[in-house]
Amino acid sequence: MKLLTRTLFVCALSALLAGCNSGSRSSTSTASTGAGSTATPSSSTTGSTTSGNTNTPPATPDLTAIPASAQPASPQRTTAGDLVAFTFGISAGANDVELNALELASAGTVDESTLGEARWIEDTNANGVFDQGEPVLATASAAAADDAPYAFSPQTPVVISAGATASYLIVVDASQATQIAQLAMVGKTLELSIADASKIDAMDPAGSALTPAGSYPLAGSAVTLEFGEHVLISEVAVGPGSGATSAEFVELVNPTAQVIDLENYYLTDYTDDPTNGNFYWKIPRGDQFGPAASTSSADFVVRFPAGAQIQPGEVITVAIDGVGYQAAYAVDATYCMRNPGATASIQMRSWDGVVTQVAFTQTPISNNAGLTNNGEFVCLYTWDGTADLVQDVDLLNYGTSTLTNTSIDKSPNQTAPGAPDVRIDSLFDADNVQSTYQPEKDDLFQFNNRAPRRANELCVVRVDFTEGQEVKTGGNGLTGNDETSEDFGDGAGNAGTFDSTATATPGTLQ
Numbered sequence: 001m002k003l004l005t006r007t008l009f010v011c012a013l014s015a016l017l018a019g020c021n022s023g024s025r026s027s028t029s030t031a032s033t034g035a036g037s038t039a040t041p042s043s044s045t046t047g048s049t050t051s052g053n054t055n056t057p058p059a060t061p062d063l064t065a066i067p068a069s070a071q072p073a074s075p076q077r078t079t080a081g082d083l084v085a086f087t088f089g090i091s092a093g094a095n096d097v098e099l100n101a102l103e104l105a106s107a108g109t110v111d112e113s114t115l116g117e118a119r120w121i122e123d124t125n126a127n128g129v130f131d132q133g134e135p136v137l138a139t140a141s142a143a144a145a146d147d148a149p150y151a152f153s154p155q156t157p158v159v160i161s162a163g164a165t166a167s168y169l170i171v172v173d174a175s176q177a178t179q180i181a182q183l184a185m186v187g188k189t190l191e192l193s194i195a196d197a198s199k200i201d202a203m204d205p206a207g208s209a210l211t212p213a214g215s216y217p218l219a220g221s222a223v224t225l226e227f228g229e230h231v232l233i234s235e236v237a238v239g240p241g242s243g244a245t246s247a248e249f250v251e252l253v254n255p256t257a258q259v260i261d262l263e264n265y266y267l268t269d270y271t272d273d274p275t276n277g278n279f280y281w282k283i284p285r286g287d288q289f290g291p292a293a294s295t296s297s298a299d300f301v302v303r304f305p306a307g308a309q310i311q312p313g314e315v316i317t318v319a320i321d322g323v324g325y326q327a328a329y330a331v332d333a334t335y336c337m338r339n340p341g342a343t344a345s346i347q348m349r350s351w352d353g354v355v356t357q358v359a360f361t362q363t364p365i366s367n368n369a370g371l372t373n374n375g376e377f378v379c380l381y382t383w384d385g386t387a388d389l390v391q392d393v394d395l396l397n398y399g400t401s402t403l404t405n406t407s408i409d410k411s412p413n414q415t416a417p418g419a420p421d422v423r424i425d426s427l428f429d430a431d432n433v434q435s436t437y438q439p440e441k442d443d444l445f446q447f448n449n450r451a452p453r454r455a456n457e458l459c460v461v462r463v464d465f466t467e468g469q470e471v472k473t474g475g476n477g478l479t480g481n482d483e484t485s486e487d488f489g490d491g492a493g494n495a496g497t498f499d500s501t502a503t504a505t506p507g508t509l510q
Helices: 002-018 179-184 280-285 322-329 443-447
Strands: 063-067 082-092 097-107 118-122 136-140 150-152 158-160 165-173 189-194 200-203 223-226 232-237 249-253 265-268 301-303 315-319 349-351 375-382 391-399 459-462 498-501
Touching (some): 082 158, 082 189, 082 223, 136 150, 158 165, 232 375, 265 280, 315 322
Antiparallel strands (some): 063 082, 097 150, 097 158, 097 189, 097 200, 118 165, 249 315, 265 375
């Protein structure tokens, strides 16, 4: 009896000290895949616990889906074709991991079916940008409907080495959409995400399925889409009619993802005239920049009203005559230069003619003012009221050139007879220092690149919203562009970035 008791005591003591029991030590790992859940492996445990014992550290997950450190840029330009819509990473645990398939949910205000295919790309430098040479791992077909998912199935498994973290991009193609369709996407958003762990098909080297840890849905930031970098002239109608029956207008579109304040924007057809030295870009001097509203000039310079804005993707019209425009198109223009009448058109501001003051009030322009049918220059520019220099936003040369409808050249150091003095010191700043414009394309280039205005076709419409071969740096434009370098046409009646048409479509892009 004493021997049995002693044996039991020794066994119990040994079990207590060494952890010997009838079971064996084991570790299990589970993952929850519901939306919004976090998959976390359980800690290793023994079959029994005693006071003062400490559990072993949690096991490292086999793989984990993580947000990328570099998020996609926003806004992104559809003209680039490739939209980096989503970035993410996957970390492997103690063993290599093979990825066999991936599915992404889509959301946002853009209709994904208007976009093209999507590509799953390895972001080798983890910078969130699709760089040249980065490998495409798989391609998903274009979305079949709005908010439809993108499903990727690589031809061979994507392998992540043990202990490594791989960074990935999802790039959606916008290049298959027409320019008009891309412009319709301006201001809209694209948002991709991995809904839950089941959307990542992964296995270990032995072929066993793995459930990725991570926080789901794994979503990036919404990407806002845009098409261009500044407001564009999209259509100019030079008739029919004149005076109070004029149907002439200038149409503008905002291809950016930003609301643009137009209060300091000006619209003019007042071109370089070497006979009198008047140029639109002299406005900082307070004189010789355009006709006053009280004159009988055939030209105009008008400023947008206080508080005027143009929304992302919005198309607006500026009519020469508000009543004439309404009679011709059975719709009101957004703004008008004269004669709003009973229409909803908002009167633009015109110069009161007082030299050195540059005061613009909502006063109608002359009844003689309008667009020249055969050939004309139209410019949208901005000036903040104090700077030495104006900034061109967009311009158009169309039709044939005449002495008073010539090219625009603010290049410094011109020596030709009648060449303008482009050194400007604003009357409205605090210094006496002159500023100089950047060189621009010469008269010959501009003459040979005028947009067509064919007989019996009274409308000149933009057909290339990328501005063609326009030089994007070193110019006098708002964004650094040289607006005089745009290839509007070939100067011989053939289209470039603009073409001639018989049918006006005010407020609607063609």
